[in-house]
Amino acid sequence: xxxxxxxxxxxxxxxxxxxxxxxxxxxxxxxxxxxxxxxxxxxxxxxxxxxxxxxxxxxxxxxxxxxxxxxxxxxxxxxxxxxxxxxxxxxxxxxxxxxxxxxxxxxxxxxxxxxxxxxxxxxxxxxxxxxxxxxxxxxxxxxxxxxxxxxxxxxxxxxxxxxxxxxxxxxxxxxxxxxxxxxxxxxxxxxxxxxxxxxxxxxxxxxxxxxxxxxxxxxxxxxxxxxxxxxxxxxxxxxxxxxxxxxxxxxxxxxxxxxxxxxxxxxxxxxxxxxxxxxxxxxxxxxxxxxxxxxxxxxxxxxxxxxxxx
Amino acid sequence: xxxxxxxxxxxxxxxxxxxxxxxxxxxxxxxxxxxxxxxxxxxxxxxxxxxxxxxxxxxxxxxxxxxxxxxxxxxxxxxxxxxxxxxxxxxxxxxxxxxxxxxxxxxxxxxxxxxxxxxxxxxxxxxxxxxxxxxxxxxxxxxxxxxxxxxxxxxxxxxxxxxxxxxxxxxxxxxxxxxxxxxxxxxxxxxxxxxxxxxxxxxxxxxxxxxxxxxxxxxxxxxxxxxxxxxxxxxxxxxxxxxxxxxxxxxxxxxxxxxxxxxxxxxxxxxxxxxxxxxxxxxxxxxxxxxxxxxxxxxxxxxxxxxxxx
Numbered sequence: 001x002x003x004x005x006x007x008x009x010x011x012x013x014x015x016x017x018x019x020x021x022x023x024x025x026x027x028x029x030x031x032x033x034x035x036x037x038x039x040x041x042x043x044x045x046x047x048x049x050x051x052x053x054x055x056x057x058x059x060x061x062x063x064x065x066x067x068x069x070x071x072x073x074x075x076x077x078x079x080x081x082x083x084x085x086x087x088x089x090x091x092x093x094x095x096x097x098x099x100x101x102x103x104x105x106x107x108x109x110x111x112x113x114x115x116x117x118x119x120x121x122x123x124x125x126x127x128x129x130x131x132x133x134x135x136x137x138x139x140x141x142x143x144x145x146x147x148x149x150x151x152x153x154x155x156x157x158x159x160x161x162x163x164x165x166x167x168x169x170x171x172x173x174x175x176x177x178x179x180x181x182x183x184x185x186x187x188x189x190x191x192x193x194x195x196x197x198x199x200x201x202x203x204x205x206x207x208x209x210x211x212x213x214x215x216x217x218x219x220x221x222x223x224x225x226x227x228x229x230x231x232x233x234x235x236x237x238x239x240x241x242x243x244x245x246x247x248x249x250x251x252x253x254x255x256x257x258x259x260x261x262x263x264x265x266x267x268x269x270x271x272x273x274x275x276x277x278x279x280x281x282x283x284x285x286x287x288x289x290x291x292x293x294x295x296x297x298x299x300x301x302x303x304x305x306x307x308x309x310x
Numbered sequence: 311x312x313x314x315x316x317x318x319x320x321x322x323x324x325x326x327x328x329x330x331x332x333x334x335x336x337x338x339x340x341x342x343x344x345x346x347x348x349x350x351x352x353x354x355x356x357x358x359x360x361x362x363x364x365x366x367x368x369x370x371x372x373x374x375x376x377x378x379x380x381x382x383x384x385x386x387x388x389x390x391x392x393x394x395x396x397x398x399x400x401x402x403x404x405x406x407x408x409x410x411x412x413x414x415x416x417x418x419x420x421x422x423x424x425x426x427x428x429x430x431x432x433x434x435x436x437x438x439x440x441x442x443x444x445x446x447x448x449x450x451x452x453x454x455x456x457x458x459x460x461x462x463x464x465x466x467x468x469x470x471x472x473x474x475x476x477x478x479x480x481x482x483x484x485x486x487x488x489x490x491x492x493x494x495x496x497x498x499x500x501x502x503x504x505x506x507x508x509x510x511x512x513x514x515x516x517x518x519x520x521x522x523x524x525x526x527x528x529x530x531x532x533x534x535x536x537x538x539x540x541x542x543x544x545x546x547x548x549x550x551x552x553x554x555x556x557x558x559x560x561x562x563x564x565x566x567x568x569x570x571x572x573x574x575x576x577x578x579x580x581x582x583x584x585x586x587x588x589x590x591x592x593x594x595x596x597x598x599x600x601x602x603x604x605x606x607x608x609x610x611x612x613x614x615x616x617x618x619x620x
Contacts (some may be wrong), residue, residue, distance in 0.1 A: 015599065022449040024474055058368060058599070135610070139332040160617050162335055184619065207395065263575050265593050283575050285610050295602015300313070300445070300595050306472050308496065 001027045004010050004302050005090055005103035007078050007248070010036020010179055011055070011111035011288045012060040012278030020107075021072055023303045028104055029073035031093065033038065037279075037286075042131035044140060044232050045209050055288040080249050081106070082128045087273060088301050105273040105305060108261060112242035112279045120236070121204030121208040129209030129282045130161050133238035134237040138185070147231045149201055150239035151177040155295055156187050158239040163190045170231045171198030173197045174240075176220035202228060210236045245282045256282060267298035272310075313411035315400055316611050317388050317558070320346020321365070321598050322588030323419035324372040325343065325605030326612070330417075333613045335367045338411055341381035342604055346371045346421055347589075347596075352441035352449060355519050355544050356582065365598035391558050397583060415583040415615060417608045418559055420570060422552035422589045431514030432548070435500045440520030443596050444547040446469035446534040455542045457523050459511055460549035461487040464496050473500045474609070484507045484550075485528035497521040511536060520546045554590045566592060577608035582620070585612050 006017045009031025049085060066073055076094030078225040087104035110301050114132055116122055122130065131137060134148060138161045148159040149172035156179055159171035173179065175198050188192050199215040204227065204260040219226035244259040254262045254270040255267060261276040263269055263283070271277050277298035304310065316327045319341025330337040351438065386404030397414035425441055426432055441447060443456060448471045458469040459482040466489055469481035479495055483489065485508050509525040512535065516522060522540050528585055529536035551584050554569040564572045564580040571586040573579055573593070579586050587608035588601040614620065 017508055023471075024449060024452075045465045055368065058365065133534060139334060142334075157614070161333075164617060183618075265573050265575050265577075265591065266595070267575075281575065283607065284483070285607055287577070287610065289606045290603045290610075293606070294602045297593065297595055298599055299595065300600075304467070307474060308493075310468060 001085060002026050002101065002103040002242070003306055004028075004105050005030060005088070005101055006107040006109060007031070007090070008111055008245075008278070008280075009034045009073070010111050010278060011059045011291040012108070012111075012295035014059060014066060014278055015292045016107045016109060016299035017066055018072060019296050019299030020082045020303060021066075021069065023300075025303060025306060027072055029066065030076050030078055030090065030101065031073065032075065032077055034300075035059065040064055042127055042133075042137055043131075043209075044129055044137065046058045055292060058239065060290060066166060078248060081252065083252065087170070099155060105275070105302050107247070107295075107302055108269075108274065108276040108280055109278045109295060109298070110245035110248070110280050111212055112244050113193050114238075114242050117201045117238055117240070119203050121206070121210070122166060122201075125204055125206055125210035125236075129177075129206060129211070129234065130236040130238070131298060132238050132242075134222075135161055135238060137235065137237075140166055141235055143167050144235060145169070145233040146235040146237065147172065147214035147233040148237045149174065149213070149215075150238055150241070152241045153183045154177075154241050155177050155239040156183040160187050160192055162235075162237070163187075163193050167190060169193045170213075170233065171195045172199050172201065172213070172215055174200050174229070178274040196229070196231075199229070202274065204236065209223065209234075231262065246280050249274060260284070266301050267294055268301055272305065273297070311396060312336050312411065312413040313616055314338075314415050314417060315340060315398070315411055316507050316609075317341070317400070317420060318343045318419035318421055318590075318606050319383070319554075320419060320588060320610070321369045321601040322421075322605035323417070324369060324376060325383060325602045326417045326419060326587055326609035327376055328372045328584075329606050329609030330613060331376075331379065333610075335391035335613060335616060337382055338385050338413065340388055340400065340411065341374065341383065342385065344383070345369065346375065350438055350445055351518075352439075352443075354439055354447065356538070365602060369598060386606070388558060391562065393562065395579055398566075404484040415612050417509055417592055417605075417609070418556070418579075418584065418586040419605060419611055420555035420558065420590050422554050424548075424552050425550040427511045427548055427550070429511045429513050431516070431520070432511075433612065435514055435516055435546075439500065439516060439521070439544065440514060440546040440548070442552075443548060445596065447545065448475055451545055453477050454545060455479070456545040456547065457482065457543040457544040458547045458549050459523065460551070462551045463493045464491050464551050464571045465489075465549040466493040468547055469503055470497050470500065472545075472547070473497075473503050476502060479503045480543065482507065482509050482523070482525055482541070483511050484508075494604050506539070506541075509539070515548065519544075534581055547554075552589070556590050559584060570594070576611050577604055578611055582615065598615065
């Protein structure tokens with residue numbers, strides 16, 4: 001029986017693990033890979049690395065330390081969590097690993113699953129002018145042109161954020177989008193935002209970097225796609241709402257209707273032995289430094305629950 | 311009128327400032343010094359630096375960048391905050407600075423004021439075997455002896471945390487201490503914790519490092535101090551409850567009875583234009599990495615409030 005199991009090895013899970021390890025807890029990090037989304041990066045034409053806040057260094061430090069503590073982590077995927085008298089039983093799938101892990105308390109740091117557009121060119125240009133987190137890069141876009149596509153308020157907010165810096169922003173709201181009218185009005189009031197509502201992506205084209213997104217208006221009478229339109233830009237953001245990977249604890253903790261785990265300012269959930277950190281929570285800020293801080297806090301809250309039995 | 315004023319230049323305030331700057335906001339950081347408590351450190355006999363989680367590097371990076379952005383910060387002390395139609399007016403004291411700053415929103419990152427014991431030797435040994443944050447160093451104390459003194463549950467929790475690692479822990483609860491009996495029972499149940507309840511510190515002695523704390527039982531009939539007792543150790547922690555520096559926003563936001571600013575998981579307070587981060591909040595975890603993450607989040611929440619007017 002471990003004193004804590006941490007599920008997910010992105011920045012939040014790594015920080016939670018490190019803080020538990022430092023406290024001398026008997027922990028087990030279960031993850032598919034070490035590093036999570038922090039290993040992704042976006043390069044833009046003529047971008048200076050200097051302007052990125054480099055919390056990735058801290059992630060790499062934690063990652064490096066945990067790699068050399070083989071007993072603290074294992075490769076695997078948690079497929080189920082059952083509550084027991086003493087804590088939890090985690091069912092695992094993975095090659096050659098035991099199929100169960102017992103732990104007194106758990107930290108959920110499972111992140112989100114992105115919703116790609118699924119159009120030609122998307123995979124090729126991902127990371128090269130095409131990314132999924134405008135919030136991380138909008139400050140690099142002064143006087144540039146950006147294209148934002150998505151299906152919810154998230155895309156609208158990303159477009160407004162880009163509009164603070166960009167010369168022009170094209171906002172594509174997909175046919176199935178749901179959003180608040182206040183948000184859309186707010187975006188529409190910006191002179192440098194052009195809105196394409198009810199359009200969808202057809203393909204992405206470019207050279208070394210993504211340079212064009214071809215969209216069309218959804219039109220059933222025209223076989224699904226009306227005439228094509230080409231949007232040019234130096235930065236393209238797919239801002240579809242990512243799905244929080246929280247189904248594992250569906251019956252155990254309070255979640256929002258869209259699946260984010262509700263936490264308080266100490267990364268505690270509605271279950272006193274379950275903690276959560278990073279993008280799977282209601283924090284809603286996909287930033288490495290924020291995830292690191294949350295992970296540290298979740299680890300320390302778990303430790304406090306362990307020592308004080310609160 | 312600035313778009314945001316950040317009050318306090320410790321890790322939380324620096325991170326909040328950096329994220330606002332990166333977003334292109336017109337901000338003003340007002341602080342006595344850049345770096346805050348993160349510039350303090352504790353050295354213990356035979357301590358390996360390797361075992362400290364070095365979030366200080368990130369703080370120094372932010373600090374270095376902000377130093378070279380002279381328009382984003384000023385040295386000063388905020389003495390009052392008045393709400394106005396458009397935001398807030400901050401009154402400042404400081405040499406040769408304007409006496410007022412106007413800002414649409416504010417981030418409070420003012421930290422806490424420590425409560426030193428005020429006994430001989432304390433100032434001399436501070437940082438050399440004597441510190442004020444057992445939580446940051448308890449993992450270094452395996453098989454060592456620690457002495458913890460304080461006036462609340464904080465000291466009891468620190469002693470229990472040290473007891474997880476230490477060979478022995480002396481817990482001194484001062485005569486004016488208020489604490490929960492459950493906490494004290496919990497500490498008393500640990501075989502390696504010796505409790506001195508109703509004692510106070512007389513002086514601290516040592517060589518290069520603090521080595522001895524002399525305490526006495528409070529005894530009015532004996533002129534205030536009963537016979538002295540000497541506690542030996544390799545680490546001494548003053549765990550008096552620090553006072554949150556939150557009086558500036560006393561009438562503006564919800565606080566706990568002990569003065570911590572209540573925040574949610576997004577570092578929002580009860581006032582939609584006031585954000586808070588770091589040790590001044592209800593988070594209650596004095597860790598640099600946590601404060602950095604909180605600052606980043608507070609900055610980004612302030613930015614979101616700015617762009618979305620939510």
